[in-house]
Amino acid sequence: MSRSLDWIDGRLRVIDQRKLPDRQEHLDITTVDELLDAIAGLAVRGAPALAVAGAFGVALSAARHSASGPLDAGAVRADADRIARCRPTAVNLSRGVARAVAVLDGGAHAVLAEARRLLDEDERVNRAAAAHAAEYLLATTGRRPLRILTHCNTGSLATGAWGTALGAVRDLHERGSLASVLATETRPLLQGARLTAWELQRDGIPVRLCPDSAAASALRSGAVDCVVVGADRVAANGDVVNKIGTYPLALAAARHGVPFVVVATSETVDEATYRGDDVTIEQRHADEVTSLGGRPVAPPGTPVYNPAFDVTPHDLISAVITEHGVRAPSPASGLAQQLAAHTEAVTDFPAPGVLFQDLAGVYRRPGLLRAAARDIARRVDGGCDAVVGVEARGFVLAAAVAVEAGLPLLLARKPGRTPGRTERVSYRSEYSTDTLELPAGALSTGHRALIVDDVLATGGTLAAARAVVEACGGTVTGYAVLTEIAALEGAARLAPLPVHALRTVPEGDPV
Incomplete structure (x- = not known):
C-alpha cells in the first residue's frame, strides 16, 4: 500500500x-x-x-x-x-x-x-495492532463474516500507510471474514464520508455511508456486529478521546450489547494524563457547521458549539487494542489503583524499620496529580478559607489542591525557614522529632483551613499542623492525604476531624 x-x-x-x-x-x-x-x-x-x-x-x-x-x-x-x-x-x-x-x-x-x-x-505497529484487533473481533463476536460500524477516518490517510481501526477492517477483509462496513459521515468535517468511504471503495471493501444520527438506529436494528474506532488519546484510566460523536456511539453500543472496540498504537496511550476530562478539546470554526460547500445552511450569526473531539469513559469500552494486544479496562483504572501503581514502598528508609511510601512516580504524572487534587478540591466545596500544606512533600499536593479550589495556600514549614514572627509546635512523627511553623497572623480568627500532606502514618505531623493553625487563630475543618497507612492508626489520633485519604494501605499490606 x-x-x-x-x-x-x-x-x-x-x-x-x-x-x-x-x-x-x-x-x-x-x-x-x-x-x-x-x-x-x-x-x-x-x-x-x-x-x-x-x-x-x-x-x-x-x-x-x-x-x-x-x-x-x-x-x-x-x-x-x-x-x-x-x-x-x-x-x-x-x-x-x-x-x-x-x-x-x-x-x-x-x-x-x-x-x-x-x-x-x-506502518509496522499499525499492522500489528490491526491484526490483534481482527483476532479479538473474531474471537468475541461469534459471527462470520462481520458487519462493522466505524467512525471518522482511521485508515492509511490517518497513519503512515495501513491504519488502526480501518487496518483491522482491511485485515478482516483479506481473511474473508468481513461482510460490510457501515461508515458514519462524521461531523463536523465529514471525514467518514470524504475519506473513509473513499479509502474503502479504492480497496474494494464493501461500504455503506451512514448519517451520524442514524448510527444508533443501525445498532438497535441488529445490523451491526461490532463498533470499531480509533483514538486521538487514551488516558491512563482507559478513557478515550476521539472524533466528536464517538461517545454517543459507545452509549448506543452499550445499550444494545454490541462490542465497542478502540484500535490505536501505544504512542496514543498517555499515562501522564489520568482521565479523558483532563484533555484539552479542540473547538473548530463555526463555518464548518453553518455552511456546507461554501453555502450557508444556517441563519447568519447563529452561535455554534463545534468541538472536534469527545471523551468516551472507559466503562463503555470493550477493549483498547494496541500493537501489544488487548489493553482492556479493569477495576485497576480507579484513582486509588493508579496511585498504588505509581507509588514505591521503600524499606528501612529514612530509618531502620520504616516502610517509606515514595510518591515520586505520582508527581511525575501531571494528569494523575491533577486528578488527585481535583478529587480533594471537590470535597472542600466552599467549606474552608485556606489550604495548609505540610513541609516538604505535602507542599506538592497542597499547591495543586489550592489551585483547583481557588484558595490561598499557606506553608507549614520546618523551623528557621519562615521569616518574621511565627507560631510553632514541636511533635513526634513516625521516625523523628521536629517542629512546624506558620507566620503569626497567617490566619484570622475563625478562618477555616484544610490541612494537606502526602502520607498519613502515625498522625503526629498532621496533629502538629492542626495545633499550629489553631495557635494562629484558625480552625481546622479536616485533613487530606494521598495515602493513609491504616496499621499505624493515624486517623484515630486525628479524630473527630475527618481524614480524606485517596488511597489506604490496609493492615498487613506491604505496599
Missing part, C-alpha cells in the same frame, strides 16, 4: 486530504510554516500521521538552520514547540516532535533518520 506521507527529494510529500474525494493530489512541504498550515487546514491529519509529520517538520527545521553553518539548536527547538502545540488534543504529535528533538545533538542528518524510522515503525 502506498504511503499517505513520505520523504521525497528533501521534502515531505503528503496526500492533500482537503481535495478528497474529488481528486487525489499531493502537497510538497518544504518549511515549518507550510507544515503548520497543512496541519491546521487538515491537509494532513490523524493522530499517528501527525506524529510522523511532526518529526519530519523538525527535520525540515534542522536542515534549514544548519544550511549555512553550525546547527542552531535553539531555533529548531522553537520551531518544534510551534509544531507540537498546533493540535492540542492528540498526544502523538507532541511525541513525534519530541523523538526528533531528542536526537538534535546528532545534527540534521540524525533528525531526518529518526523521522524516517518513525515512519517505518508507524
Whole structure:
C-alpha cells in the first residue's frame, strides 16, 4: 500500500486530504510554516500521521538552520514547540516532535533518520495492532463474516500507510471474514464520508455511508456486529478521546450489547494524563457547521458549539487494542489503583524499620496529580478559607489542591525557614522529632483551613499542623492525604476531624 506521507527529494510529500474525494493530489512541504498550515487546514491529519509529520517538520527545521553553518539548536527547538502545540488534543504529535528533538545533538542528518524510522515503525505497529484487533473481533463476536460500524477516518490517510481501526477492517477483509462496513459521515468535517468511504471503495471493501444520527438506529436494528474506532488519546484510566460523536456511539453500543472496540498504537496511550476530562478539546470554526460547500445552511450569526473531539469513559469500552494486544479496562483504572501503581514502598528508609511510601512516580504524572487534587478540591466545596500544606512533600499536593479550589495556600514549614514572627509546635512523627511553623497572623480568627500532606502514618505531623493553625487563630475543618497507612492508626489520633485519604494501605499490606 502506498504511503499517505513520505520523504521525497528533501521534502515531505503528503496526500492533500482537503481535495478528497474529488481528486487525489499531493502537497510538497518544504518549511515549518507550510507544515503548520497543512496541519491546521487538515491537509494532513490523524493522530499517528501527525506524529510522523511532526518529526519530519523538525527535520525540515534542522536542515534549514544548519544550511549555512553550525546547527542552531535553539531555533529548531522553537520551531518544534510551534509544531507540537498546533493540535492540542492528540498526544502523538507532541511525541513525534519530541523523538526528533531528542536526537538534535546528532545534527540534521540524525533528525531526518529518526523521522524516517518513525515512519517505518508507524506502518509496522499499525499492522500489528490491526491484526490483534481482527483476532479479538473474531474471537468475541461469534459471527462470520462481520458487519462493522466505524467512525471518522482511521485508515492509511490517518497513519503512515495501513491504519488502526480501518487496518483491522482491511485485515478482516483479506481473511474473508468481513461482510460490510457501515461508515458514519462524521461531523463536523465529514471525514467518514470524504475519506473513509473513499479509502474503502479504492480497496474494494464493501461500504455503506451512514448519517451520524442514524448510527444508533443501525445498532438497535441488529445490523451491526461490532463498533470499531480509533483514538486521538487514551488516558491512563482507559478513557478515550476521539472524533466528536464517538461517545454517543459507545452509549448506543452499550445499550444494545454490541462490542465497542478502540484500535490505536501505544504512542496514543498517555499515562501522564489520568482521565479523558483532563484533555484539552479542540473547538473548530463555526463555518464548518453553518455552511456546507461554501453555502450557508444556517441563519447568519447563529452561535455554534463545534468541538472536534469527545471523551468516551472507559466503562463503555470493550477493549483498547494496541500493537501489544488487548489493553482492556479493569477495576485497576480507579484513582486509588493508579496511585498504588505509581507509588514505591521503600524499606528501612529514612530509618531502620520504616516502610517509606515514595510518591515520586505520582508527581511525575501531571494528569494523575491533577486528578488527585481535583478529587480533594471537590470535597472542600466552599467549606474552608485556606489550604495548609505540610513541609516538604505535602507542599506538592497542597499547591495543586489550592489551585483547583481557588484558595490561598499557606506553608507549614520546618523551623528557621519562615521569616518574621511565627507560631510553632514541636511533635513526634513516625521516625523523628521536629517542629512546624506558620507566620503569626497567617490566619484570622475563625478562618477555616484544610490541612494537606502526602502520607498519613502515625498522625503526629498532621496533629502538629492542626495545633499550629489553631495557635494562629484558625480552625481546622479536616485533613487530606494521598495515602493513609491504616496499621499505624493515624486517623484515630486525628479524630473527630475527618481524614480524606485517596488511597489506604490496609493492615498487613506491604505496599
